[in-house]
Amino acid sequence: MENIPNDPFMLLSYVNTRLRDDYTSLDVLCDDLDINRSELEAKLHGAGFDYMPAINQFR
Numbered sequence: 001m002e003n004i005p006n007d008p009f010m011l012l013s014y015v016n017t018r019l020r021d022d023y024t025s026l027d028v029l030c031d032d033l034d035i036n037r038s039e040l041e042a043k044l045h046g047a048g049f050d051y052m053p054a055i056n057q058f059r
Contacts, residue, residue, distance in 0.1 A: 001035055008047035012058055015040070019056050026051050 005011045015029070023029040030037040041051060049058040 001039060004033070004035065008043055008049075011040075012044060012047065012049055015044070016057050019058075023056075025053070025056060 005014050018029055018033075019026065023032070026037060026040075029035070030040065044050070044058050051058050
């Protein structure tokens, strides 16, 4: 996860933008960017955000 923002709020913005513009799901994003999904979700959950598959965003 070294090529993505470390700050959870910057990470939220980055991931949600990429999900909106480029990826159909969190799995596809993680596979393409070689990101550990569990680590990403844990980091964003720690800041109060959870992935919502129905809208393909963290909220």
